[in-house]
Amino acid sequence: MVYxxxxxxxxxxxxxxxxxxxxxxxxxIDEHYQGPATWTTDYEIAMIRAIExxxxxxxxxxxxxxxxxxQAVWRHIQQYGLASLYQxxxxxxxxxxxxxxxxxxxxxxxxxxxxxxIDEEFFFELNDELDESGGEEAGLRRVSRIxxxxx
Numbered sequence: 001m002v003y004x005x006x007x008x009x010x011x012x013x014x015x016x017x018x019x020x021x022x023x024x025x026x027x028x029i030d031e032h033y034q035g036p037a038t039w040t041t042d043y044e045i046a047m048i049r050a051i052e053x054x055x056x057x058x059x060x061x062x063x064x065x066x067x068x069x070x071q072a073v074w075r076h077i078q079q080y081g082l083a084s085l086y087q088x089x090x091x092x093x094x095x096x097x098x099x100x101x102x103x104x105x106x107x108x109x110x111x112x113x114x115x116x117x118i119d120e121e122f123f124f125e126l127n128d129e130l131d132e133s134g135g136e137e138a139g140l141r142r143v144s145r146i147x148x149x150x151x
Contacts, residue, residue: 009046011049014050015054018051022035034058035057038061041064042064043064043069064103069103091122
């Protein structure tokens, strides 16, 4: 496990770190090492692209961590004014927590499972309630689009 405090979030910085790590491993441990199978990171786009494109990591797949995914879901709940509803409506809270469970599905099943989740009658009823009351910014549809784009 490696932690790195970096001066910027640029692709150049991330590639520099990857190259140095790979050099250290190949020079001191295994000269034929092709990189880890997976590389867990936050959802920083520049880091993900660096992992996907760095020639020193030909077989490495970038993976997002559950902690950062959970943070992103909570930020979107707050951003769209749904925090109060999340905190006070157990049924709603349980349904939104299912979003976090998507992280445990095989990658090829995530989109379909997400679509099944937002197609449930519960979310349509909730949208109707929010639209009628004008409460919580009626933002569930927007939240569902954003979460899908970020997954």
